């Protein structure tokens with residue numbers, strides 16, 4: 001699950017440029033040509049988002065839920081939060 005979003009974005013980008021180029025060559029109404037450009041821009045955004053999401057998801061999986069309560073299984077981002085929970089909920 002690393003590359004698909006990035007690949008999808010590139011595919012949409014290329015499809016958008018292709019659509020725009022095709023419509024341009026056919027001399028079709030300018031508003032419809034903008035649709036092709038919009039599709040290309042959307043593809044670029046998806047590709048950029050996919051590239052960023054890769055980094056974010058890696059950071060999220062390593063950063064969140066590191067400390068799990070042994071009593072009830074609740075997850076916390078820091079040891080301090082876990083200790084506070086243990087004290088409050090389980091009286092330890």
Ligand SMILES: [Zn+2]
Pocket residue numbers: 069070071072073074085086089090
């Ligand atoms: Zn607990």
